[in-house]
Amino acid sequence: MKFKNLQANYRERVVFTGVTGQLEPHQITMLLGQNGAGKSTLMTILGRLKKAQGQLECPESTLYLPQKNQLFDYLKVNDLLQLATTVTSATVNRIEQTLELADLLPRDFLHLSSGQQQRVWLAYALLQDKDVILLDEPLTFLDLKYQQRLLKLLVELKQEEQRTFLLSIHDPQLAREYGDVIWLLDQKGLTTGQPEQLLTEQKVKEFFELQ
């Protein structure tokens, strides 16, 4: 996936201009930026759910999982996941075991806790046979155990199924630990590089305006 000089607007309000980069195949890219920097906006553009000025080359097989997801009617978890599933049964088992979904499958999705719902939405995305998966703040609502389980699962799916991931994330430590490539988004545009190069203690302090 490649993009050049992207400009995003909501009516007359410009969110960013001159955003250029490429999503490295078979890697995990971590997108960091302050609240309102435009991370979700960029991801919806890359997922072709929002129009932007500039150039974008995006593989057909791309899926965007929004930060907030909603169901409007009662549906069992099992039914929701079956609607999504297009991967092999080995991958289904791996995803369901890692995210510990067995107990949730017979339940009404709308009655689950926020973290349980998030685990189901993540499974919903990963169970689809897509090469490129864009996950918008996937760690929100997950406890530490499931944060670690999810990130390790993405590493396995990257290595064994050559999938490509872009995650927006607020934790620089996890971004450094599990990311192959880092994207930093701010008013200057998109800065890309290696975790050890962009996420030094000093650079993190400056980028997030920490004291």
Ligand SMILES: Nc1ncnc2c1ncn2[C@@H]1O[C@H](COP(=O)(O)OP(=O)(O)OP(=O)(O)O)[C@@H](O)[C@H]1O
């Ligand atoms: N539908 C919309 N209409 C108008 N403005 C919007 C809309 N969605 C987002 N914005 C604005 O665009 C800017 C970027 O928002 P975006 O959600 O992309 O940021 P973000 O980096 O994902 O933030 P956060 O870390 O808070 O999730 C913000 O100023 C926001 O208020």
